[in-house]
Amino acid sequence: MLPAMLPAMLQFLLHGLTVLLLPPLIPGLIAKTKALMAGRQGPPVLQLYYDLAKLARKQAVFSRTTTWVFLAGPVGGVAAGLVASCLVPFGHTPAPVSFQGDVILFAYLFGLARFLTILSALDTGSSFEGMGAAREATFSALAEPALFLGFAALAKANGSLSLGTMLAFPGSLTTRFTGPLILILAGWVIVYLAENSRIPVDDPNTHLELTMIHEVMVLDHSGRPLALVLYGASLKLLVLGALILTPALPRAPHAWQNWLAFYAALGGLAVGVGVVESSMARFRMTKVPQFLVAGVLATAFAFLLMLV
Amino acid sequence: MLDVALVLASSGCWFAGALASASPRAPERLATGLGLLGSLFALGAALHLLLGGAVSGLDFRVWGLPARLELDALSAAFLLPLHLVGGLGLIYGQRYWPVQLAWGSGRSLRFFYGLLVAAMTLLFLARHGLVFLVAWELMAVSAFFLVGTEHEKPEVRRASWVYLACTHTGTLLLTAMVILMAQRMGGLQWTALPASTSPWFEGGILFLALAGFGFKAGVLPLHFWLPSAHASAPSHVSAILSAVMLKTGIYGILRVSSLLPGIPRGVGGTLLALGALTALYGVGNALAQRDYKRLLAYSSIENLGIIAMGVGLGWTGRATHDPWLMALGFGGAIFHVWNHALFKSLLFYGAGALLHATGTRDMEALGGLARRMPRTALVVFPAVLAVAALPPFNAFLSEWFLYRGLFASLGRGYPWSAALGLVALALAGGLAAVAFARFFGTLFLGAPRSELADHAHDPAASMLLPMAVLAGLCLAVGLGAFLLLPLLDRVIAAAAPGTPALLAAGLRVDFHRLAGVELGLLALVGAGLAWLRRSPEAPEADLPTWDCGYAAAVARAQYTGSSFADAWAPVQPGLRARRPRLRGLFPGGASFRQAFREPFGEVFLEPRVVRVAERLLRFRRFQQGHLPVYLLYVLLTLLGTFLWMLLRGRLLG
Numbered sequence: 001m002l003p004a005m006l007p008a009m010l011q012f013l014l015h016g017l018t019v020l021l022l023p024p025l026i027p028g029l030i031a032k033t034k035a036l037m038a039g040r041q042g043p044p045v046l047q048l049y050y051d052l053a054k055l056a057r058k059q060a061v062f063s064r065t066t067t068w069v070f071l072a073g074p075v076g077g078v079a080a081g082l083v084a085s086c087l088v089p090f091g092h093t094p095a096p097v098s099f100q101g102d103v104i105l106f107a108y109l110f111g112l113a114r115f116l117t118i119l120s121a122l123d124t125g126s127s128f129e130g131m132g133a134a135r136e137a138t139f140s141a142l143a144e145p146a147l148f149l150g151f152a153a154l155a156k157a158n159g160s161l162s163l164g165t166m167l168a169f170p171g172s173l174t175t176r177f178t179g180p181l182i183l184i185l186a187g188w189v190i191v192y193l194a195e196n197s198r199i200p201v202d203d204p205n206t207h208l209e210l211t212m213i214h215e216v217m218v219l220d221h222s223g224r225p226l227a228l229v230l231y232g233a234s235l236k237l238l239v240l241g242a243l244i245l246t247p248a249l250p251r252a253p254h255a256w257q258n259w260l261a262f263y264a265a266l267g268g269l270a271v272g273v274g275v276v277e278s279s280m281a282r283f284r285m286t287k288v289p290q291f292l293v294a295g296v297l298a299t300a301f302a303f304l305l306m307l308v
Numbered sequence: 309m310l311d312v313a314l315v316l317a318s319s320g321c322w323f324a325g326a327l328a329s330a331s332p333r334a335p336e337r338l339a340t341g342l343g344l345l346g347s348l349f350a351l352g353a354a355l356h357l358l359l360g361g362a363v364s365g366l367d368f369r370v371w372g373l374p375a376r377l378e379l380d381a382l383s384a385a386f387l388l389p390l391h392l393v394g395g396l397g398l399i400y401g402q403r404y405w406p407v408q409l410a411w412g413s414g415r416s417l418r419f420f421y422g423l424l425v426a427a428m429t430l431l432f433l434a435r436h437g438l439v440f441l442v443a444w445e446l447m448a449v450s451a452f453f454l455v456g457t458e459h460e461k462p463e464v465r466r467a468s469w470v471y472l473a474c475t476h477t478g479t480l481l482l483t484a485m486v487i488l489m490a491q492r493m494g495g496l497q498w499t500a501l502p503a504s505t506s507p508w509f510e511g512g513i514l515f516l517a518l519a520g521f522g523f524k525a526g527v528l529p530l531h532f533w534l535p536s537a538h539a540s541a542p543s544h545v546s547a548i549l550s551a552v553m554l555k556t557g558i559y560g561i562l563r564v565s566s567l568l569p570g571i572p573r574g575v576g577g578t579l580l581a582l583g584a585l586t587a588l589y590g591v592g593n594a595l596a597q598r599d600y601k602r603l604l605a606y607s608s609i610e611n612l613g614i615i616a617m618g619v620g621l622g623w624t625g626r627a628t629h630d631p632w633l634m635a636l637g638f639g640g641a642i643f644h645v646w647n648h649a650l651f652k653s654l655l656f657y658g659a660g661a662l663l664h665a666t667g668t669r670d671m672e673a674l675g676g677l678a679r680r681m682p683r684t685a686l687v688v689f690p691a692v693l694a695v696a697a698l699p700p701f702n703a704f705l706s707e708w709f710l711y712r713g714l715f716a717s718l719g720r721g722y723p724w725s726a727a728l729g730l731v732a733l734a735l736a737g738g739l740a741a742v743a744f745a746r747f748f749g750t751l752f753l754g755a756p757r758s759e760l761a762d763h764a765h766d767p768a769a770s771m772l773l774p775m776a777v778l779a780g781l782c783l784a785v786g787l788g789a790f791l792l793l794p795l796l797d798r799v800i801a802a803a804a805p806g807t808p809a810l811l812a813a814g815l816r817v818d819f820h821r822l823a824g825v826e827l828g829l830l831a832l833v834g835a836g837l838a839w840l841r842r843s844p845e846a847p848e849a850d851l852p853t854w855d856c857g858y859a860a861a862v863a864r865a866q867y868t869g870s871s872f873a874d875a876w877a878p879v880q881p882g883l884r885a886r887r888p889r890l891r892g893l894f895p896g897g898a899s900f901r902q903a904f905r906e907p908f909g910e911v912f913l914e915p916r917v918v919r920v921a922e923r924l925l926r927f928r929r930f931q932q933g934h935l936p937v938y939l940l941y942v943l944l945t946l947l948g949t950f951l952w953m954l955l956r957g958r959l960l961g
Contacts, residue, residue, distance in 0.1 A: 057844065059843070060843055061851060063851055063852055063853040064851060064852060065755050065852075066853075067678040067682070067753070069678060069752075069753060071837065071840055074836075074840075075833055078832070079829055079832035079833045079836055080829065082832055083825055083828055083829045097821060099818040099821040099822065100712070100818050101708055101711065101712050101818055102821075102822075104711045104712075105699060105822065105825065107734075108699055109829075111696070111737070111738070112698040112699060115741050118745045119748060119753065122745070122748075122753040122754060122867070123678070123753040124855075125676070125755040125861070125863070126855040126861065127865045127867055128855065129853075130749075130871075130872065133867070134867060134871065134873075134874070137741070137742045137872070138875040141738035141739055141742055141876075144734055144738040145734050145735055145738070148731070149730075152715070155719075156718055161712065219856070220854050228836065228840075289875075307723045307724075307727065
């Protein structure tokens with residue numbers, strides 16, 4: 001009994017370790033890529049680990065207008081991200097928890113994280129944070145249908161409502177689903193950039209609060225709450241990245257090959273995001289909804305192709 | 309037998325309580341006690357039935373004709389929220405609307421509140437056309453008086469009259485439906501029709517039921533009475549109107565359709581599409597509201613749309629003999645009826661607490677209440693998460709049901725209605741999150757925007773207690789939903805006779821895992837909060853928000869609720885803005901004005917109704933107010949009838 005379960009246990013352990021330890025590496029990779037593209041040395045790849053360790057030892061400062069809601073954002077964001085990471089398969093290794101309909105829970109967990117972040121931004125009473133919250137609410141409500149239409153198309157393709165089955169669909173690259181799959185992935189890349197506040201939707205390194213979306217919402221966080229915010233953001237990069245990468249990865253016969261492929265693909269994704277960030281500017285704020293609607297349209301077309 | 313007698317006794321208790329509260333000599337405690345006793349009776353009976361008791365009925369005679377009261381699982385499913393919210397509202401109302409008010413509306417409010425609950429209890433038992441209509445009318449009229457409690461205000465009078473006109477139009481349609489049903493069933497007693505003999509007749513019954521009950525359920529385009537009626541009523545009345553009275557429309561649709569032999573295939577898809585549109589329309593307009601009670605009312609329209617989607621999905625399953633689709637559709641609808649009753653009454657109680665503390669319904673005048681009313685903020689928070697359908701709260705699960713049903717119907721060849729439903733449900737969820745982030749953020753967070761909010765304080769314990777109970781139930785249902793699956797199976801079997809019990813067997817494992825994941829989420833939240841609590845000691849300091857370096861931030865500079873939702877102006881059809889035109893390099897002063905008018909009721913319907921009413925003034929000259937003239941009318945009518953009787957045979961051959 002036990003020896004039979006050992007490989008699965010090891011997989012889960014690896015899954016958990018990946019979720020806990022790997023995320024801060026991704027922003028580091030992105031930053032390094034951007035620096036190299038710009039001909040700079042750049043911060044070390046492990047910079048976020050150092051930042052987190054330092055923040056965890058720092059005192060937090062709270063404004064007099066804030067309440068407990070101010071902490072709900074950072075904590076809820078990390079908790080929802082960690083729970084969502086249990087539902088998504090990393091490459092072709094199965095997710096630790098899966099059941100019919102877990103895809104809906106997955107989407108709504110990110111909704112919960114976003115909702116709490118918006119509330120904790122509004123809790124400061126700052127006009128800048130309110131502005132960021134309004135933008136985040138608007139853009140994410142546009143990104144949500146793209147995510148759902150992609151799920152609908154995948155569900156229609158393989159008749160399952162479980163992320164594990166939907167994403168790790170065998171032969172998805174060779175059958176007539178190739179076209180729709182490419183459209184879904186294109187739409188989801190847009191969602192990925194928007195949800196993780198990357199260029200061209202949002203610039204994480206911008207210096208003017210008026211042009212920020214996500215960064216302006218966490219201006220007042222400091223110390224451990226800020227550490228949670230930063231960790232949550234990198235966790236989102238990992239979990240949503242797994243969502244995009246899994247359908248695109250070929251299935252390997254051995255588990256270790258699958259893991260290796262996944263890590264390699266994740267590194268590639270980070271480098272890709274870095275390249276996108278280096279090669280284009282952020283859109284004007286009025287253009288962002290059009291960009292997101294393009295994502296919705298791509299997934300909607302994929303869905304229509306699945307229906308007919 | 310015992311169950312139905314208990315529920316009947318509960319109705320009697322509420323009625324007696326209503327009478328007691330009308331008399332100035334009886335103490336208030338007596339009326340409250342009677343009402344609570346009635347609620348306990350009904351809750352006990354309904355739970356007993358849902359947990360496996362047998363259907364119990366009571367036969368009697370009305371004017372020599374047989375009539376029947378019956379308690380089955382469908383009735384019990386609606387009695388549960390009615391008596392929960394009814395009883396809690398009674399406790400809440402004690403301090404919210406004291407009896408000793410200057411203008412003496414306290415007594416009439418209590419009287420009609422009791423009458424409303426008694427009438428709705430009777431309504432859910434009735435299996436006889438006449439009894440049903442009498443209970444329906446009693447409910448409608450007592451709700452009219454409840455909405456008009458503050459009748460010294462013109463807008464309240466207006467709202468209650470619009471409500472009365474709408475509910476009576478609905479009753480008219482329902483009367484026609486009852487007559488048609490009597491024709492087919494051979495009597496006013498409601499029995500299941502065995503086989504379809506005349507599709508036109510059954511189609512007529514179904515259409516009249518949809519239109520008549522649709523008025524009550526606020527399905528587009530019959531919703532327009534709802535927002536102002538809910539905003540005008542006292543908050544615990546709004547709670548019961550929204551949590552239960554709107555659902556009597558859903559109950560009626562389910563009850564009548566369960567008696568019909570079949571539902572045509574297209575009707576389910578149409579209702580699904582209509583529900584999807586209603587949901588989007590409701591949430592779009594909820595985004596535009598400055599009045600927080602009106603916002604809640606529009607969100608009720610959204611949720612009723614979601615429930616209608618479930619019913620439509622169930623009907624699609626019934627038309628195509630697909631038990632799994634039926635289970636998910638009806639199950640989702642009933643489950644959402646329960647969940648909406650829990651979180652919406654909690655939200656209305658919270659709104660009442662705010663109104664009580666600040667005296668204004670204008671969101672933009674408030675803010676920062678989480679510091680001033682911490683307990684209220686804490687108990688309202690779960691409802692805000694629930695209404696946005698976020699895990700781990702209850703409404704997430706009923707929407708999860710619907711998603712599963714829609715995905716299932718996608719796989720079974722009804723792609724278009726399912727696709728529309730999926731997109732609508734996802735978008736409505738996203739927009740509801742925006743609307744309620746705005747609701748909570750503008751009211752409770754930030755700094756107070758006016759003096760009114762600055763001096764607010766938590767309400768009395770008797771108002772907080774019902775809210776705390778509901779908040780606990782929101783979380784408990786979210787985590788323990790797998791216990792409710794067998795109950796839902798029984799309700800579905802009553803709503804669509806002959807459906808096998810599928811949910812308990814089919815979803816148990818999924819719900820167990822779901823509950824496990826949600827518990828994990830709560831545990832992680834707890835761990836995170838504990839970690840933050842143990843962070844390095846910070847010096848106690850009274851520091852302002854950083855605000856990008858502005859030293860003296862003023863509360864007026866905060867983002868307002870309207871600007872928070874401004875990006876969604878295209879989906880807020882009722883919002884009219886007058887934007888200033890700025891020309892040249894140095895424009896002068898300018899002002900911006902924004903107003904909301906209900907797009908269907910006020911913009912489209914009202915001018916037309918006014919025009920028709922003006923035309924109808926012509927008939928005024930028939931109303932002379934002299935007795936002889938009316939006697940002449942009676943005589944002419946009689947003569948006309950006689951002539952018709954005489955000539956009928958000859959004219960019609």
